Amino acid sequence: MKLIKFRSDCRVCNNKHINTILNLGVMPLAGNFVKKTDLNKKEIKVPLKLHYCKKCKLVQVKDSINPEILFSAYNYSSSPIPALNKHFISYAKDIKKKFKNKKNVKLLEFGCNDGILLKQFKTTKNIFCLGVEPSKNISKLARKKGIKIINEYFNKKNAIKILNKYDKFDLITGSNVFAHIDDIHSVVEASKILLKEKGNLIIEVHYLLDLIKLNQYDFFYHEHLNYYTIYSLKYLFNLYGFEIIKIENIKVHGGSIRVTLQKKGKKPIKYLKLLKMIKNEKNLNLNYFKKFEKKINKQKSDIIKILDELILRNKKIIGFGASGRGTTFLNFCKIKKKYINYIIDGSPLRAGKFMPGLKIPIKNLDYLKKNADNIDYVLIIAWNYKKSIIEQVKKINKKIKFIIPFPRPKII
Ligand SMILES: [Zn+2]
Numbered sequence: 001m002k003l004i005k006f007r008s009d010c011r012v013c014n015n016k017h018i019n020t021i022l023n024l025g026v027m028p029l030a031g032n033f034v035k036k037t038d039l040n041k042k043e044i045k046v047p048l049k050l051h052y053c054k055k056c057k058l059v060q061v062k063d064s065i066n067p068e069i070l071f072s073a074y075n076y077s078s079s080p081i082p083a084l085n086k087h088f089i090s091y092a093k094d095i096k097k098k099f100k101n102k103k104n105v106k107l108l109e110f111g112c113n114d115g116i117l118l119k120q121f122k123t124t125k126n127i128f129c130l131g132v133e134p135s136k137n138i139s140k141l142a143r144k145k146g147i148k149i150i151n152e153y154f155n156k157k158n159a160i161k162i163l164n165k166y167d168k169f170d171l172i173t174g175s176n177v178f179a180h181i182d183d184i185h186s187v188v189e190a191s192k193i194l195l196k197e198k199g200n201l202i203i204e205v206h207y208l209l210d211l212i213k214l215n216q217y218d219f220f221y222h223e224h225l226n227y228y229t230i231y232s233l234k235y236l237f238n239l240y241g242f243e244i245i246k247i248e249n250i251k252v253h254g255g256s257i258r259v260t261l262q263k264k265g266k267k268p269i270k271y272l273k274l275l276k277m278i279k280n281e282k283n284l285n286l287n288y289f290k291k292f293e294k295k296i297n298k299q300k301s302d303i304i305k306i307l308d309e310l311i312l313r314n315k316k317i318i319g320f321g322a323s324g325r326g327t328t329f330l331n332f333c334k335i336k337k338k339y340i341n342y343i344i345d346g347s348p349l350r351a352g353k354f355m356p357g358l359k360i361p362i363k364n365l366d367y368l369k370k371n372a373d374n375i376d377y378v379l380i381i382a383w384n385y386k387k388s389i390i391e392q393v394k395k396i397n398k399k400i401k402f403i404i405p406f407p408r409p410k411i412i
Contacts, residue, residue, distance in 0.1 A: 321382020
């Protein structure tokens with residue numbers, strides 16, 4: 001099985017002249033948490049470089065890891081994350097409201113993960129839900145919740161199969177998956193096949209300008225192939241006859257957007273927010289990304305300085321949040337075991353394993369409860385959930401202080 005699929009052109013517009021804008025070095029796969037029995041085995045490590053296409057304004061990781069390898073032991077389940085649960089409860093409410101007076105509504109979610117959104121519709125009688133999720137591990141979790149799942153990729157081929165069995169849908173949605181897909185054209189084609197003429201497609205995806213604004217290079221990893229601007233989304237959807245009718249800024253994942261689309265009618269609609277956001281993206285150029293690179297390197301030296309000083313004063317530091325983001329952040333900054341002894345994580349899929357690359361042990365919350373007395377600082381690796389992490393830790397030991405690494409490192 002080939003590990004890497006190399007490509008030379010832009011994933012959205014096939015432009016052959018795309019520029020390298022950032023090189024984060026050779027990185028382990030962000031979600032490959034290491035089992036104890038595999039500690040001495042060689043890990044897969046692949047260069048992590050970002051590229052920018054001037055033609056369609058997409059930032060991308062050009063070469064993609066074979067999804068069979070990348071997602072075979074996919075460990076990211078959303079439901080244990082309180083902030084995400086809150087987000088999807090509110091999203092489900094919006095959907096229920098939209099279809100309140102309609103009978104026999106059909107909803108399809110691609111990349112439905114462990115059913116974090118669809119479980120909200122269990123008692124909603126007028127909405128039929130279907131989830132599509134390629135990961136075996138994670139789709140099992142969704143099935144356990146009683147959700148109808150197709151354990152496949154959402155692409156043109158599978159869309160035709162779904163169409164034959166379930167016909168068309170009123171709403172197709174995908175949250176935090178649009179970044180992960182190499183053949184993104186096939187997802188849009190699949191949506192076109194399965195969406196009713198008056199239906200809506202809604203995607204939630206992180207927004208490139210928000211990522212840059214908050215210095216979120218930790219969101220860059222091999223699983224995330226595409227980093228969208230509004231311009232690049234418009235370009236892509238236009239190819240398949242979709243138009244953007246609404247953009248909402250949402251807080252999840254450190255700044256995302258919820259984009260609502262419809263099939264184009266005879267008259268194109270004029271949407272002011274769309275035009276305004278595209279105008280804001282005019283400044284994107286190589287110089288802009290150079291400045292971003294400088295900011296990243298400054299953050300790296302600042303965080304190491306803070307940790308060095310604390311270690312010199314014999315302070316005991318642990319990490320919190322063994323996320324994919326953490327793999328990029330810790331490996332890029334080389335935050336080794338000498339700085340943080342272990343990392344706490346609420347997901348039972350990760351506790352007991354080790355952080356990719358640096359092999360720092362991951363423990364569950366009970367472990368922290370037993371050992372909280374001798375801890376001075378918690379480095380909040382999953383900093384986009386800092387509020388709930390601080391609350392959890394404060395309940396255990398009020399004296400612990402926190403290091404927040406992004407956008408600029410600070411101690412609170
Ligand atoms: Zn392009």
